[in-house]
Amino acid sequence: MENDKPTFRIIRLTVNGETRVLHVQPHWTLSRVLRRELGLTGAKEACGEGACGACTVLVDNVATPSCMILAVEQEGKSITTIEGLSKDGVLHPIQEAWLEEYGAQCGFCSPGMILSALGLLYKTPDPDEERIKEALGGNLCICSNYEHIIAAVKSAARKMAKEVRHG
Known part of the structure; x- marks a missing residue:
């Protein structure tokens, strides 16, 4: 043996x-x-x-x-x-957007959705809705909260662009 x-x-x-x-x-x-x-x-x-x-x-x-x-x-x-993502108790802009746009319901899918969205925003800072849907296509939300999730990604894109401009 x-x-x-x-x-x-x-x-x-x-x-x-x-x-x-x-x-x-x-x-x-x-x-x-x-x-x-x-x-x-x-x-x-x-x-x-x-x-x-x-x-x-x-x-x-x-x-x-x-x-x-x-x-x-x-x-x-x-x-x-x-x-x-958060630093010293300060949420990352994408986490802020998720809260503001009610992107999380039960929250189970949120970490994966947030990181998939962030990966998209690093590559494509101002994606259109189709690009967002494509990037999130591998993430399932059993609560069917997709409308709010897409709004959160759009909001995060604006927040991150503002952060870059104001450095």
């Missing part, structure tokens, strides 16, 4: 601007590591197939379903979770 002990690797992940050294099994997803090893529960565990968007995080500012990528493959990349 071969060795039944799990094989662990030591990796360094940069999550929310902080480098963390972790012992992980090679098959662990980023979602699993964020939630169970780092206690960052904003990325939800839902479908496990990359179909619902609940586990979305930003990897190098690109919206990525964390249930579909291995943690060991994320070394050297910058990972942002919903927990990393």
